[in-house]
Amino acid sequence: MKTKKLINAGADAVDEMLQGVLAAHPEHLYAVDSMPRAIIARNGPRKGKVGLVIGGGSGHEPTFLGYVGKGLADAAAIGNVFASPPPDPIMACAMAVDGGVGVLFMYGNYAGDVMNFDMAAEMLALDDIAVRTVLTTDDVASAPADQQDRRRGVAGNVFIFKAAGAACDLLYSFDEAERAARHANARTYTMGVALSPCSLPQTLKPNFQIGEEEMEIGMGIHGEPGVARGPLKTADVVTDELMDNLLREMKAERGDRVAVLVNSLGSTPMMELYIMMRRVKARLDGAGLVIHTSLVGNYCTSLEMAGASITLMHLDDELQRLIDHPCDCAMFRR
Amino acid sequence: MKTKKLINAGADAVDEMLQGVLAAHPEHLYAVDSMPRAIIARNGPRKGKVGLVIGGGSGHEPTFLGYVGKGLADAAAIGNVFASPPPDPIMACAMAVDGGVGVLFMYGNYAGDVMNFDMAAEMLALDDIAVRTVLTTDDVASAPADQQDRRRGVAGNVFIFKAAGAACDLLYSFDEAERAARHANARTYTMGVALSPCSLPQTLKPNFQIGEEEMEIGMGIHGEPGVARGPLKTADVVTDELMDNLLREMKAERGDRVAVLVNSLGSTPMMELYIMMRRVKARLDGAGLVIHTSLVGNYCTSLEMAGASITLMHLDDELQRLIDHPCDCAMFRR
CATH class of the missing domain: 3.40.50.10440 (Dihydroxyacetone kinase; domain 1)
Structure with a gap:
């Protein structure tokens, strides 16, 4: 097909x-x-x-x-x-x-x-x-x-x-x-989950195969193999799995600030991203971390792949100033 | 499934x-x-x-x-x-x-x-x-x-x-x-084309059926029936069909200005929207109309439905001023 x-x-x-x-x-x-x-x-x-x-x-x-x-x-x-x-x-x-x-x-x-x-x-x-x-x-x-x-x-x-x-x-x-x-x-730390493949314009064929009830944690944005494939879990369980890894990598201390990106790989709608964002906030609250700014939407996609990624940038004063600095692009403004 | x-x-x-x-x-x-x-x-x-x-x-x-x-x-x-x-x-x-x-x-x-x-x-x-x-x-x-x-x-x-x-x-x-x-x-005039259904969180079942090689022109954002179903055509042919209808409705004169929105219904990627935008521009050029501003992306979706819509707002001095007026929303800024 x-x-x-x-x-x-x-x-x-x-x-x-x-x-x-x-x-x-x-x-x-x-x-x-x-x-x-x-x-x-x-x-x-x-x-x-x-x-x-x-x-x-x-x-x-x-x-x-x-x-x-x-x-x-x-x-x-x-x-x-x-x-x-x-x-x-x-x-x-x-x-x-x-x-x-x-x-x-x-x-x-x-x-x-x-x-x-x-x-x-x-x-x-x-x-x-x-x-x-x-x-x-x-x-x-x-x-x-x-x-x-x-x-x-x-x-x-x-x-x-x-x-x-x-x-x-x-x-x-x-x-x-x-x-x-x-x-x-x-x-800056990112981890994603893929639910479906995408297809290239020249082939129109899926770039990988995945079961009808499966997800793959850690898949890359070109379909590179991830770290674990298994049955699709709830948004909270998936978000926890991603956040466990991100928080372990980031080694932040209570009171530290982060910038958050909950990103759609393509066809995952904003409704699902915000459901994940809710859990991201809960996990950051639990770790005593402060959300300085957050982005939720299609920021780095893989054509129409279904899935999402979470990015945390561990801010310090300099990075916070740089992230807050105004920019004016065709598809992104601050 | x-x-x-x-x-x-x-x-x-x-x-x-x-x-x-x-x-x-x-x-x-x-x-x-x-x-x-x-x-x-x-x-x-x-x-x-x-x-x-x-x-x-x-x-x-x-x-x-x-x-x-x-x-x-x-x-x-x-x-x-x-x-x-x-x-x-x-x-x-x-x-x-x-x-x-x-x-x-x-x-x-x-x-x-x-x-x-x-x-x-x-x-x-x-x-x-x-x-x-x-x-x-x-x-x-x-x-x-x-x-x-x-x-x-x-x-x-x-x-x-x-x-x-x-x-x-x-x-x-x-x-x-x-x-x-x-x-x-x-x-303001909009017309869309749907390529796939979406599914509601409570059912996870497609909200309508459509053939593997079909599209439906004019389908609504909840899957309401459109005006024509047929084989999927190229982006240029589909865009022309939408633009023919929009230009006929709008009754603009050469030199008039428009605001353009090329909108994804959910899973249609920006690559496809911009390919359509290219043709929208050619058709507006052909009609002697001036693009005052344009938006391309996910602005009004139907969960993960595949497809797109084109909107033209026929500007006059007042509408141009109102469209250019600054706004600051969580998901939209001008």
């Missing part, structure tokens, strides 16, 4: 999406000439500011496109569905947003992205554009705690990019912007 | 969702004491301002809850999934937001809502709270053009509530606020 999608030719889906994004948000975004996969903020990039380039595969909208704008990322390089962008649009992004003091690359830790962003960085060095890279590794289910640099980047991207984007907008030096970005990543 | 949902007991879903909403957005929203289905804006209601109360069944999130806040609605009365709220929370909303100059009720034109909101209005009259009602009727597929008052209210609610909320925030008189609300509704 094929998934029904409102698309034209599957091979055109990403480029047609980008045309629609520019049609909807001309005041926020433009594409580099003859490089439609390099999407730049109209407002934000400027002389003396570290340029922030994010990017990765399509299919996670509003990640990455939606986080391009004043106070957040300066540009996003867009790949095919669930596939890294090649070096060309990454380079075009960097050149468009370079303010003369360095360009920061930030993206989820996936082999294909690392290869392509690194190639772009090497070529940019020949043009005297200095690039540094901070990988996001917030998915606690993707590798053990003593191998954090092997973890993948998932929905925590939203908070990590937000903090780094604010640091750049506040004209942090290149060293300081990189430090703040690493600090934001190191204090 | 039952739909998998991240819920606890189905009967608790709405109340647990509301607890999660208050946990996530305490700075924006509160519930009336002992009336958890009456959700009030912390900021917005005030002396001398017409109070704006919206509401209806749950399952359409972020409609209605998400549009409660300064510059938009003052309160929302929340029903069970796809069912009208009873009079009690409606009355509680009106009493909480009454600024002494009248309360406007706005909601989609459904028999159950009309009955309950009218009963509340009658009882409020006994307490000397003057209520007027403006029904939204933007769904052009739900009745012929010569029977607009029989049409249902769907995703166009977002623009219609936005315009009315701005009018109230700008301290329009009761007469003027009602006029502006009717004016906004009269110039």
Whole structure:
């Protein structure tokens, strides 16, 4: 059985999406000439500011496109569905947003992205554009705690990019912007649960199989295997399982503040997310932790996958200031 | 086959969702004491301002809850999934937001809502709270053009509530606020397409049947029958079919401005919405119409239904000003 999608030719889906994004948000975004996969903020990039380039595969909208704008990322390089962008649009992004003091690359830790962003960085060095890279590794289910640099980047991207984007907008030096970005990543923890697969526009076939009454804890946003598959439990039990892991990783003390994201992987409705949010609040209250801010909705998706993830960012004074800093993107505002 | 949902007991879903909403957005929203289905804006209601109360069944999130806040609605009365709220929370909303100059009720034109909101209005009259009602009727597929008052209210609610909320925030008189609300509704046109059913938390069973390769044009947001069922077409063909109807209804002249909403019914991802947006832009360009603003995403959903709707609001100077007026809600900001 094929998934029904409102698309034209599957091979055109990403480029047609980008045309629609520019049609909807001309005041926020433009594409580099003859490089439609390099999407730049109209407002934000400027002389003396570290340029922030994010990017990765399509299919996670509003990640990455939606986080391009004043106070957040300066540009996003867009790949095919669930596939890294090649070096060309990454380079075009960097050149468009370079303010003369360095360009920061930030993206989820996936082999294909690392290869392509690194190639772009090497070529940019020949043009005297200095690039540094901070990988996001917030998915606690993707590798053990003593191998954090092997973890993948998932929905925590939203908070990590937000903090780094604010640091750049506040004209942090290149060293300081990189430090703040690493600090934001190191204090951000995500874990998810998948209930159904999604299907790519070119195949319309499910990207994995799962039983009619099963869930998979810890599955990645491209269907990477998780840590446990079993019968679907209630929202409270699932939320507890995720929160147990997140709280264990975070090692917060009573009175500490957190930013919370309860994120839909695609087709899980807000009703279910808020039911989970209710339990997140109860667990944080129980641990004596304070919710400084919370986001609930579709922030980092896997097309129409059913499921959700919970992200906690362990705030300190600096991260709180960076998360609260205003931003104005086509699909996200604070 | 039952739909998998991240819920606890189905009967608790709405109340647990509301607890999660208050946990996530305490700075924006509160519930009336002992009336958890009456959700009030912390900021917005005030002396001398017409109070704006919206509401209806749950399952359409972020409609209605998400549009409660300064510059938009003052309160929302929340029903069970796809069912009208009873009079009690409606009355509680009106009493909480009454600024002494009248309360406007706005909601989609459904028999159950009309009955309950009218009963509340009658009882409020006994307490000397003057209520007027403006029904939204933007769904052009739900009745012929010569029977607009029989049409249902769907995703166009977002623009219609936005315009009315701005009018109230700008301290329009009761007469003027009602006029502006009717004016906004009269110039707003929506048509949708459904690809899959959704299921209610208490049954977990699909609310209608549709073939594996079929779509239904004009289906309502509770699964009400549409105007045509047939094989799924490409995004461009589907968009054209919707736009043909909307443009015919709108009777705009070249150079006129519109606000556009491309809305997911739940599980249709942003990629597909933006592919549709691309075609909407082409059709508006072809008609010589100017996009003043556009929204693309989950704005008025039917739980996890797959499908989308397109809304056009035919702007004039007043509506443009009202749509541009700032608002600050938990789930929507301008």
